[in-house]
Amino acid sequence: MPAAYERYLVPVVFRPFAEDLTARAAAFRPRRVLELAAGTGVLTSELLAMAPPPAEVTATDLNGAMVALGAARAPGAVWRQADAQRLPFPDEAFDLVVCQFGVMFFPDRVAAFGEVRRVLAPGGRFLFNTWGPIEEHAFEVALQAGLERAFPDDPPRFFPTVPHGYADPAAAVADLTAAGFVVEEEQALTLEGRAESIADLVTGYLTGTPVRAAVEERGGGPTVRETVLAEMTARLGPGPVTASMGAYVFRATA
Known part of the structure; x- marks a missing residue:
């Protein structure tokens, strides 16, 4: 799945936002950076390349397979x-903590x-992003429509409920405040993703995310991919396609 x-x-989907988050991080000239939910390292690579570079970047993820691929x-x-x-680090160990599209997965965000x-x-900063409502993500609107067409009685609901399940900025601000942070900025941001092939994007969503397990649990086979591909192509075209x-x-500041 990580590959x-x-x-x-x-x-x-992820590199455009990693570039944005890195530009924001660079403004603070951090020396000690901790990344949470680093995945395969798209943001990590950008952080290591930013100018001036931080003295040290520590990247973490709960998933060992993601850590192995990210480290490579x-x-x-x-x-x-x-x-x-339960972070395995001492108090006051970092100047900046960053997280790209990871906080939605934390069972207890506070x-x-x-x-x-x-x-x-x-005075250190916490910088992170979350997805907005699924209706604002054209690729995943089309994906979800394809899943609902493939499974009309019980479609997988991972994308609406998890990646897009923390889409109320007031909730994030409340959780940050409850944890003792002072929120400095909350900004809506729309970027574009460019897919050379919708077929490849379908492969990514169906085999590189937890939707894979949901499809398997429902007994899905090759026809599911064909149905999702047909729906996404009808909505977006075969590619190349650019979508918002x-x-x-x-x-937030500690």
Whole structure:
């Protein structure tokens, strides 16, 4: 799953936002950076390349397979398998904590945010993004329509409920405040993704995300891919296609 995620989804869906988040991070000239939910390292690679470079980037993820692939792709970082709700780092160890599209997966966000605040030095920043409503992500609107066509009685609901399930910025601000942060900025952001092939994007979504398990649980086979591909192609074209993706960016101070 990590390899399919990296090959088919990262360039289209995640790299544009990694570049944006890195530009924001560079403005603080951090020396010690911690990344949460680093995945296969798309943001990690951008952080390592930013100018001026931080003295050290520590990248973490709960998934060991993601850590292994990320460490191979971005060996300049220190990689650790870690739970964001129980970070294995001392107090005040970092100047900046960043997280790209990961906080939606934390079971207890206030607890995770509290851990982030604990490992930040006084005045350190927490910088992260979340997806907006699924209706603002053209690729995933088309994907979900394809899944609903393939499984009309019980479509997988992973994308509306998890990646796009923390799409109320007021909820994120409330959770940050409850964890003791001062929220400095909350910004809606829309960027474009460019897919050379909708067929490749379908492969990425169906084999490189938890939708893979949901399809398998429903007994899905090759016909599911054909149905999803037909729906996404009807809505977006076969590719190359450029589509908008909506998100929110938050910056908070410890």
